[in-house]
Amino acid sequence: DQQVKQNSPSLSVQEGRISILNCDYTNSMFDYFLWYKKYPAEGPTFLISISSIKDKNEDGRFTVFLNKSAKHLSLHIVPSQPGDSAVYFCAALFPNTGNQFYFGTGTSLTVIP
Amino acid sequence: DAGVTQSPTHLIKTRGQHVTLRCSPISGHKSVSWYQQVLGQGPQFIFQYYEKEERGRGNFPDRFSARQFPNYSSELNVNALLLGDSALYLCASSLEGGLAFDEQFFGPGTRLTVL
Numbered sequence: 001d002q003q004v005k006q007n008s009p010s011l012s013v014q015e016g017r018i019s020i021l022n023c024d025y026t027n028s029m030f031d032y033f034l035w036y037k038k039y040p041a042e043g044p045t046f047l048i049s050i051s052s053i054k055d056k057n058e059d060g061r062f063t064v065f066l067n068k069s070a071k072h073l074s075l076h077i078v079p080s081q082p083g084d085s086a087v088y089f090c091a092a093l094f095p096n097t098g099n100q101f102y103f104g105t106g107t108s109l110t111v112i113p
Numbered sequence: 114d115a116g117v118t119q120s121p122t123h124l125i126k127t128r129g130q131h132v133t134l135r136c137s138p139i140s141g142h143k144s145v146s147w148y149q150q151v152l153g154q155g156p157q158f159i160f161q162y163y164e165k166e167e168r169g170r171g172n173f174p175d176r177f178s179a180r181q182f183p184n185y186s187s188e189l190n191v192n193a194l195l196l197g198d199s200a201l202y203l204c205a206s207s208l209e210g211g212l213a214f215d216e217q218f219f220g221p222g223t224r225l226t227v228l
Contacts, residue, residue, distance in 0.1 A: 004155070041221060043117065043203055043205070043218075043219025043220050043222060044156070045218075046217070049214075093214055096213070098144075098161055098163075098168055098169060098210060098211060098213070098214070098215070099144070099161055099210075099214065099215060099217050101156070101217075102158070103148075103155030103157070104155050106154075106155055
């Protein structure tokens with residue numbers, strides 16, 4: 001039972017353009033959401049997070065948007081750079097469950113120079 | 114400073130055998146979590162340990178067990194291996210292991226292949 005879904009397995013974007021990665025979840029009780037980036041042969045690294053009390057969080061080139069009514073979050077990368085090419089996972093947490101993440105299936109982003 | 118380290122990097126076992134995977138957290142981190150990532154899927158939570166106590170368990174059979182040592186390193190044990198246990202096993206450490214989110218740092222993983 002996949003509670004966090006990333007329906008696009010892959011995405012290709014030209015360097016300098018915007019990358020938009022999407023994530024849907026089924027359980028409205030999730031209250032914290034995160035994005036992780038993973039390079040081959042490395043573990044996932046934390047990118048950005050958002051609490052369910054917010055609808056937007058920015059960190060440099062990365063912005064996460066949360067639409068609670070649609071149970072949807074998205075990660076925007078502007079401008080995209082070749083070094084952003086990686087697999088991106090969204091993850092969700094229930095309240096008071098520490099670090100027991102529910103991960104999506106991942107989206108492989110390729111930024112074309 | 115060293116990040117999260119895991120050993121071995123790769124492992125090949127046959128069905129029915131058992132396996133022990135090891136994880137050393139970042140120095141000063143007291144919590145360790147384990148995740149299983151099957152090919153084409155996202156990581157799935159197995160266990161979280163904090164101060165040698167189990168803080169959370171995912172939906173995995175009793176063949177999976179773990180423990181945390183006084184130096185905060187951790188072992189994941191899997192008994193009676195099945196073909197479906199073939200996966201990348203990720204370990205993550207965080208400073209604390211409380212109920213609130215605490216940023217996790219992942220190791221590179223152990224690739225287990227069950228034949």
